[in-house]
Amino acid sequence: MPKLSELGEKRLIQYLVEHLDWPRDGLLPPGDDAAAFWFTGQLVASVDTLVWETDVPPRMTFRQVGWKAVTAAVSDLAAKGARPKYILLSLALKPSTEFSEFLDLVNGAQEASKKYGAAIVGGDINESSSHSISVTALGSSEKLLSRVGASPGDMLATTGLFGKTFTGLHAAMNSRPCERELAEAVYSPVARVDEGVALATCGGVSACIDSSDGLAESLHQLSEANDVGFIVDSLPLDSSAQRYCVDNNLDPVEAVFYGGEEYELVFTVKPGWGDVVEKALARLGKEVVWIGSVNQGRGVYFQGKPVERRGWQHFSPVR
Template sequence: MKRRDTGNNVVIKGIGETGLINIIRDIIGYYEDNDLEHIEINGYRLAVKIDGLSLSTSRMPFMTFYDMGWKVMASVVSDFFVKLSKPLYAIVSITLRGNTSIDDFRELIRGLGDGAGHFGVRYLGGDLNEGLDDVIDVAAVGVPMIGTIGRRPKIGDFLVTIPQFGYTGLVFKLYYDGRLNDWLNLDAVKRGINMLRRPEPPINMLSELLRYGDCISASMDSSDGLGKVLWTLSTDGNVKVVVDRLPMSDDFAEEVKSIPGITIEEVVFNGGEEFLPIFSISSDCEEDFRRLGFEVFAKVEEGSGVYYGSSTLRYKGWDYFIGWST
């Protein structure tokens, strides 16, 4: 009798984060993948978020334990910000290997504490475990300042962001190509390293943005790369996204020309960890957002897919259990 393959030998590597989320939906019957969740308790609306990282996959050679604590706190704050919500309290679950030095442990806690304080969040403590890898998870609670902002842009919208993409993507590209040490003196590389070590989601802009909350139909941050943001907005909103220009500075574009083997589109779209906001806004709000430092870089049209110029965008950002997608 032939034995039926039940699929028990299939590993999750290659299925991808999106595929695994679909499995979660099938099993628990509900999973709203919108970066930040709103809940109501006794008439009070709250915003909640959990995010985490593994040091074995997320820590680069130039990053300290302090940097990693700051980074994971910033990643949670960034998701609150793009949904126009204010983070208030955070608790942290830490798993460390037994051979981690006490100095590294202290630096991790300082990074978490300083990051929380910098972003106006109170770090309440949490849980501590021993394991085979170093893992940090931050859960935060805060208040939504307006209604729910999802991932479904409206046809006719403009996509806006702060035009500082490319720096982290350049560092990632040089690092994985084994060439980072050759370009450490380049200003664009220095800035990219600083952005990775001390990400700064612009939470201080929240009060000003609240004045224009009615302009925003959808939002995401760029933690997994601009390409992934654009493809997610297109898929979830069932719309066509057309990128008109690369959201980067003129100085960055000029510097990158000096580095052989770098495709500027790749480092802009397949970067990640910039923690920059991307908002889909009504076209008549363009000038208001320009005054805040945002620039229009794409339009939302009827149809499907993401296009850069006349071609389908090949870059799709980072996906856990797959890697960089093109």
Template sequence: MTEFELIDACFRAGSARDSGLLIGNGDDCLVWQDASPLAMSIDTAVAGRHFPEHASPERVAQRAFLPALSDLAAMGAEPAFFTLALTLPTPLDIDWTQRFAKRLLQLADHYGLVLAGGDTTAGPARVISVQMHGRVTQPLRRNGVQVGDEVWVSGQPGLAAAALPLILADRENELSTTWLDAYWQPQPRIELGRKLVGLASAAIDVSDGLVADLTHLAQASQVQIELDLERLPLPTDLVEQLGFDAAVGCVLAGGDDYELAFSAPPNRHAALLELSAELGLPLTCIGRAQAGDATVSIRHNGEHYRSSWPGFSHF
């Protein structure tokens, strides 16, 4: 099967459409015209590094697409289109590729994104690069945290990190559906991101670990962020199965959560609790921003707490 036969067989069936796409898949370049500014982000997933090599093609599609989409959520952007660069080992496994493409296009249709173009090539391992584009007129940035702001996180960080060791050991039958879904089907907080525009002062998605990503906010905004360990969302089953310190480590440094961490002035506290109820999504105030060095500190029962868990490193 040639490259173009592969594209025709696998990647032309998506139903999402957008009037901004003037020229799409099949030409040398895509051409997009839009009245709003575009936010753009690219993520690369490598077999054996970002997903287990034995993973099903449907799960690989989810792990490539959903984390990439999370970057748009962090900016408060409305998804518009995406491009795909796909490296596949030879001989080509057409069944794997068709199943991967089917799930990828299902996700694209669900979130309203058009597959507008891309590239395919042969290589020694599966490598998937997804570039997301979204409309945004008032982007949430990392450098907006103000002294006195509260610091929040959405959902339940930590479950994906807790599940990963058993996933890698091929012992998924020991995991609950909630823990499995946290890793294999992370939920990009697109609606939350859009509704945080005008409420939050800064935001980031939690991909490398809560402390690691909040450190990016602290450095960009030149503030110190202090977290209260007592306020962290810490599920009972996580503590029961892992013990307190390991559970805290998963929440603080586990990564792969794709929740949103954000800051907001204290006078937005009630509005954020209302938004939490509206979305049916827990939003937890976990700390505050204060003057100081551009770091994240953690308090437990009034004392400094040091976590030995590092955030995820791509190298």
């Protein structure tokens, strides 16, 4: 297969115009300068860029990167109770990139978009000395969730268990065997779109955020935005992650709070609304994971000790 430097931008765009599944409600032809649609309602938009150097673990394929990049942008919509409809992709790739890698990247992004009910509608292709993919997700919501709205007395919950990316990444970085579920959490993460919509519409959720920066960081962000504190009294530890921690002598508390790139939703529930929220997720075959409560303090506590604010951040002097 040729390299991108042997093909040129126009032929790459032409290929995408001919081979991507364009949505039927587009008001402009594929390949035009912009995408256009009729839209009525609450428009929700988010952009997320994935830079290979900092965001891509070893042995991740181009297809998986495309999938993950879309998942990350869509997860921000999910956390606001929105469903993605349209995806814009902007790629910056090295000239030495193989055409097959380019196709894998775009196909991975398209597969993820379809999984979440959205379609790729436009984008941009650039040459660069380092790979990156920037995904804009546009969606709609009937009811919005915000990260602001939590009050002391609310309950604290998540849509799933944690520790999988921490252990899965540890296995990848150290070439150790791990259960399939852990590797999947790293290489094929899934955004909680249906859960986000269900949480927004059920009426019992006061604030919501996704856990992409790690559970500790997400809780600290919620604490800051709402001027409240959190007491975590039940550690949401995944059982595969727990086994990996035992086998590899890792701290499960560390695995739960500092994994990052997990796309669970972290949310607060108004007093007396627990049953309603449980039923909303049960309709999707999912369970609410209750992990603690909101109090009048500030910060995050587990077993009486403060949970340090220490998540991944770009440009961070301390990691």
